[in-house]
Amino acid sequence: MRAALELARADLKVAVLSKVFPTRSHTVAAQGGIAAPLANSTEDNWHWHMYDTVKGSDYLGDQDAIEYMCRRANEVVVELEHMGMPFDRLENGKIYQRPFGGHTQNYGSAKMAMRSCAAADRTGHAMLHTLYQQNVRMNTQFFVEWMALDIIRDPQDGAVVGVTALEMETGEVCILQAKATLFATGGSGRIYYASTNAFINTGDGIGMAARAGFPLEDMEFWQFHPTGVYGAGVLITEGVRGEGGFLVNKDGERFMERYAPNQKDLASRDVVSRAMTTEIKEGRGCGPHADHLLLKLSHLKPEDIMHRLPGIREIAIKFANADPIRDPIPVVPTVHYQMGGIPTKYTGHVVVPEGNNMDSIVPGFYAVGECSCVSVHGANRLGTNSLLDLVVFGKAAGEQVIKDIKSLPSPHRALPKDAGELTRARLARLDANGAGERVVDVLTDLRRAMQAHCGVFRFPEDLVAGVAKIKEIAERAGRTFIQDKSKVFNTARVEALELDNLVETAMATIVSAEARKESRGAQARADFPERDDKNWMKHTLWYKEGNRLAYKPVHLKPMTVESFEPKVRTY
Amino acid sequence: MKISIYRYDPDKDEKPYMKDYDVKLEHSDNMLLDALVRVKDMDDSFAFRRSCREGVCGSDAMNINGKNGLACVTKIADLPEHVTLRPLPGLPVIRDLIVDMTQFFKQYHSIKPYVVNHEAPPERERLQSPQDREELNGLYECILCACCSTACPSFWWNPDKFVGPAGLLQAYRFIADTRDQETAQRLDNLEDPYRLFRCHTIMNCVDVCPKSLNPTKAIGKIKELMVRRTV
Numbered sequence: 001m002r003a004a005l006e007l008a009r010a011d012l013k014v015a016v017l018s019k020v021f022p023t024r025s026h027t028v029a030a031q032g033g034i035a036a037p038l039a040n041s042t043e044d045n046w047h048w049h050m051y052d053t054v055k056g057s058d059y060l061g062d063q064d065a066i067e068y069m070c071r072r073a074n075e076v077v078v079e080l081e082h083m084g085m086p087f088d089r090l091e092n093g094k095i096y097q098r099p100f101g102g103h104t105q106n107y108g109s110a111k112m113a114m115r116s117c118a119a120a121d122r123t124g125h126a127m128l129h130t131l132y133q134q135n136v137r138m139n140t141q142f143f144v145e146w147m148a149l150d151i152i153r154d155p156q157d158g159a160v161v162g163v164t165a166l167e168m169e170t171g172e173v174c175i176l177q178a179k180a181t182l183f184a185t186g187g188s189g190r191i192y193y194a195s196t197n198a199f200i201n202t203g204d205g206i207g208m209a210a211r212a213g214f215p216l217e218d219m220e221f222w223q224f225h226p227t228g229v230y231g232a233g234v235l236i237t238e239g240v241r242g243e244g245g246f247l248v249n250k251d252g253e254r255f256m257e258r259y260a261p262n263q264k265d266l267a268s269r270d271v272v273s274r275a276m277t278t279e280i281k282e283g284r285g286c287g288p289h290a291d292h293l294l295l296k297l298s299h300l301k302p303e304d305i306m307h308r309l310p311g312i313r314e315i316a317i318k319f320a321n322a323d324p325i326r327d328p329i330p331v332v333p334t335v336h337y338q339m340g341g342i343p344t345k346y347t348g349h350v351v352v353p354e355g356n357n358m359d360s361i362v363p364g365f366y367a368v369g370e371c372s373c374v375s376v377h378g379a380n381r382l383g384t385n386s387l388l389d390l391v392v393f394g395k396a397a398g399e400q401v402i403k404d405i406k407s408l409p410s411p412h413r414a415l416p417k418d419a420g421e422l423t424r425a426r427l428a429r430l431d432a433n434g435a436g437e438r439v440v441d442v443l444t445d446l447r448r449a450m451q452a453h454c455g456v457f458r459f460p461e462d463l464v465a466g467v468a469k470i471k472e473i474a475e476r477a478g479r480t481f482i483q484d485k486s487k488v489f490n491t492a493r494v495e496a497l498e499l500d501n502l503v504e505t506a507m508a509t510i511v512s513a514e515a516r517k518e519s520r521g522a523q524a525r526a527d528f529p530e531r532d533d534k535n536w537m538k539h540t541l542w543y544k545e546g547n548r549l550a551y552k553p554v555h556l557k558p559m560t561v562e563s564f565e566p567k568v569r570t571y
Numbered sequence: 572m573k574i575s576i577y578r579y580d581p582d583k584d585e586k587p588y589m590k591d592y593d594v595k596l597e598h599s600d601n602m603l604l605d606a607l608v609r610v611k612d613m614d615d616s617f618a619f620r621r622s623c624r625e626g627v628c629g630s631d632a633m634n635i636n637g638k639n640g641l642a643c644v645t646k647i648a649d650l651p652e653h654v655t656l657r658p659l660p661g662l663p664v665i666r667d668l669i670v671d672m673t674q675f676f677k678q679y680h681s682i683k684p685y686v687v688n689h690e691a692p693p694e695r696e697r698l699q700s701p702q703d704r705e706e707l708n709g710l711y712e713c714i715l716c717a718c719c720s721t722a723c724p725s726f727w728w729n730p731d732k733f734v735g736p737a738g739l740l741q742a743y744r745f746i747a748d749t750r751d752q753e754t755a756q757r758l759d760n761l762e763d764p765y766r767l768f769r770c771h772t773i774m775n776c777v778d779v780c781p782k783s784l785n786p787t788k789a790i791g792k793i794k795e796l797m798v799r800r801t802v
Contacts, residue, residue: 020620020622020628020630021630021672021676021715023628023629023714023715024622024623024628024629024630025628026622026623026628028623028627028628028714029623029625029627029628038695038696078692078694078695078696079692081696081697082688082692082696082697083685083686084685084686084745084748084750084751086704086707086711086748087696087704088701088704089698089699089700089701089703089704090701091700091701092698093698093699093700094695094696094698095696119711122627122712125627125712125714126711129711133684133685134685136680136684136685137683137685169665198622198623198624198628199621199622199623199624200622231599232601234624234625235625311627314626315625315626318626318644318646319601319625439615440611440612440615482615483614483615483616484615484616486580486582486583486616486666487582488580488581488582488665488666489618489665489666489667489669490618491611491618491619492615492616495615
């Protein structure tokens with residue numbers, strides 16, 4: 001939406017396709033804040049933010065992209081404020097900022113930086129609505145409840161020339177031809193059984209890219225958020241811990257002090273999730289099954305909870321029967337964010353290896369946000385860096401598209417003869433099949449398999465078995481059928497098409513995870529517990545064709561400053 | 572659990588009908604949305620919208636036993652054994668529980684839902700005191716689910732002319748924002764026998780809002796500003 005705004009302001013003809021009404025996209029659920037070193041409450045600068053992000057990524061993030069993001073953070077956040085985003089305020093009228101996990105002062109000191117710019121605990125809602133409102137102002141054309149299905153490429157040079165898409169209300173399938181196609185299709189957290197993600201997070205862009213022959217980068221890295229509501233999976237923001245909340249085990253012990261003596265509960269998410277899983281495994285979990293932990297905030301002032309964390313209170317009361325003013329919230333690490341995605345560079349261009357060039361630009365194709373891997377999050381994302389990622393690279397990609405389109409000849413490229421053929425075949429199969437596998441059964445098995453085989457800690461035999469299981473599930477997904485053959489708003493058809501995308505995501509994840517013989521960020525292997533920079537400081541690239549892997553080097557050189565050399569990562 | 576659901580597929584049904592489902596719940600099913608997912612598992616032709624399943628995206632608004640609400644934050648335990656679900660009233664039905672919300676969004680767009688400030692933006696953020704920011708609470712949190720507007724008899728009667736509670740709540744959100752400089756134009760835009768003044772403080776909107784917002788109060792404030800500028 002940030003990119004669309006840039007294009008609309010440049011008077012380009014822009015069509016935004018969305019399978020849900022734009023304010024229903026999953027950005028709406030982001031809670032705690034957006035990172036920017038505005039230094040409104042504590043001393044701060046982009047160098048420190050950059051260091052934290054590189055360290056948070058466990059040195060897998062590309063340092064040029066990270067520098068780019070951190071340098072533009074203040075600019076894009078201030079712009080959001082100018083657009084009308086309702087940030088909370090300090091007494092002096094500036095934007096309110098709170099501490100967040102892994103964000104420190106002075107290159108990793110024990111002092112936390114207050115860097116998370118927040119609108120209560122509804123920052124994503126405030127941001128998404130503001131961006132939508134600005135697009136309304138600029139008359140951006142939205143195609144609401146249109147689901148993109150497949151990418152159309154020019155066989156000559158592999159350029160992307162458009163997509164096929166389904167208008168859900170009528171069942172009509174169309175080809176949308178474009179000089180620039182930009183994906184902001186979000187994550188795929190629904191490949192896991194327990195997920196903070198919305199129903200719509202089915203990796204549609206990921207699946208489309210895989211089917212069109214593009215590689216997927218670093219798909220083994222999935223962030224488990226430490227605090228999903230036990231049983232329901234709904235997210236409880238890290239902002240709770242930023243405001244002073246902390247985790248306790250069944251003995252009432254504040255166990256994070258043992259795992260991260262400096263940052264404690266505000267260590268990086270991968271660190272906290274592993275600590276929680278270890279507590280549970282070693283029998284110190286809470287409840288009759290000793291299978292969760294408690295997030296305590298009853299020591300905070302009730303008015304602070306109601307003022308700064310009203311949405312959390314609402315969620316805890318509704319989904320956990322706990323009013324955090326009195327009761328602790330039962331929580332468990334829950335899948336939350338996909339660090340990997342379609343390989344891009346900081347201009348939003350999708351890049352693929354070609355000959356000796358590891359980052360060859362694909363003409364006409366851009367990706368930003370969770371579906372992309374730019375890679376600023378590397379092996380583990382810091383909280384509040386995802387909203388920042390969306391806005392910085394959304395804007396950057398918009399600027400780049402404007403530049404690129406100006407240099408293109410006026411008429412569109414001709415469509416290839418078989419444009420739309422893949423989509424037609426996929427739909428024809430669903431229309432024709434009267435029997436086979438039920439979509440819901442295949443989906444449930446896929447999500448259970450990923451949960452069991454590719455979790456917080458990963459075991460070699462589980463991973464190997466997981467690859468076999470996902471292969472079998474992928475085959476079954478090729479035999480799905482739906483009973484509903486209606487043209488009108490056929491959600492059974494939509495769910496069947498989404499399953500194809502989830503299968504690609506799951507396959508990329510499990511195959512990449514099985515192959516990476518080290519522990520780094522969100523990938524924690526029992527058999528290789530250490531980070532191995534000598535052999536594994538490289539990005540994974542998974543290709544659907546042949547289910548094969550390739551690797552490419554990490555960009556260790558930033559744009560203008562010195563590199564941050566890999567160090568042992570402690571918090 | 573027994574659920575009767577309004578069903579209509581224009582592709583094959585001559586007219587709408589109610590269909591009954593006997594839903595076997597699992598221990599982990601707490602919300603009405605969980606039960607609807609079970610129905611969908613039994614009968615894939617049942618169509619409804621859903622996404623975030625935590626009450627922030629506004630997709631799964633529907634009429635639950637006669638009252639509008641979000642399925643994802645409606646506890647099964649709070650419902651009677653037999654539940655009747657219909658689409659949001661007053662909007663054209665596309666299929667089953669899916670309504671055409673074009674008119675609703677048209678009204679939202681008509682209030683110019685964006686901050687307008689004619690001064691060149693400063694280098695840093697515009698300043699706003701915590702007290703001024705406080706004015707936006709209870710307004711900006713709207714999720715555009717349409718529970719309120721489709722519970723409003725005035726909106727049922729004149730959906731093309733009356734902005735409706737959701738749109739008016741947002742109209743006041745921008746009037747109340749100290750950064751916005753178009754209060755006069757915003758009031759002009761509502762000065763009309765229908766757009767604002769069709770609100771007869773029936774307060775169905777307040778009764779159904781899943782975010783506990785109060786459009787009637789916001790409408791009252793706009794009316795007050797209107798009166799004040801004429802005296």
